[in-house]
Amino acid sequence: MIETRTGTSLLGHQVASPRSPDEAVLERVPNPHRDQAYLARFTAPEFTSLCPVTGQPDFAHLVIDYVPADWLVESKSLKLYLASFRNHGAFHEDCTLRIGKDLFAALEPRWLRIGAYFFPRGGMPIDVFWSKGELPAGMWVPDQGVPPYRGRG
Numbered sequence: 001m002i003e004t005r006t007g008t009s010l011l012g013h014q015v016a017s018p019r020s021p022d023e024a025v026l027e028r029v030p031n032p033h034r035d036q037a038y039l040a041r042f043t044a045p046e047f048t049s050l051c052p053v054t055g056q057p058d059f060a061h062l063v064i065d066y067v068p069a070d071w072l073v074e075s076k077s078l079k080l081y082l083a084s085f086r087n088h089g090a091f092h093e094d095c096t097l098r099i100g101k102d103l104f105a106a107l108e109p110r111w112l113r114i115g116a117y118f119f120p121r122g123g124m125p126i127d128v129f130w131s132k133g134e135l136p137a138g139m140w141v142p143d144q145g146v147p148p149y150r151g152r153g
Contacts, residue, residue, distance in 0.1 A: 002026050002081070002102040011076050018084040021098065026106040027077035031068045037110065037136040040072065041065050044082050047116070052089035059119045060092070063144040064103065066112040067136060073107055092118045096128035104132050111135045117146045125149040 003025045011027075018024040044062040051058055062082070066073075081102070085095060096116040104112050113131035127148075135141065 002106060004106040008074055017080055020088050021084045024081040024084040025077060026081055027074040028071040028106055029074055031070055031072050034070055037067055037139055039065055039067055039141060042078060047082055049085040049095045050089040061117045061146055063115045067110040069108055069110050071107045092126045093128050097130050100130040109133060115144045120149060
């Protein structure tokens with residue numbers, strides 16, 4: 001389980017990237033608008049991890065949407081957490097679900113979804129999607145905006 005801290009101990013300080021997701025910390029701050037249902041989106045178009053078999057790099061465009069309850073994720077800690085996957089060997093599905101589950105555990109949002117759009121390796125793109133929680137009625141959730149991979153077609 002990812003370490004979660006309340007506050008902003010990383011913000012405003014020079015901090016080295018964690019060497020692995022197990023060393024990363026997700027920081028959270030109080031949501032000043034707990035009484036409102038709204039969507040927050042983080043996009044990480046340069047996510048990287050390693051294939052656990054070949055050690056080759058895998059690249060993905062991540063889109064993380066969540067409807068906060070009591071907590072917001074502090075963005076620098078999220079950036080460092082995602083960067084910690086650069087030397088982490090895991091399959092696409094494992095990386096995606098780990099990120100989603102870690103964020104859900106740290107933030108306890110009303111709803112969270114992650115779309116991971118991995119670039120092809122071996123000629124086949126793999127897209128992985130995960131969500132948890134109850135989407136509030138009437139909530140506007142925009143399309144993630146990542147077109148399916150088409151190659152030269």
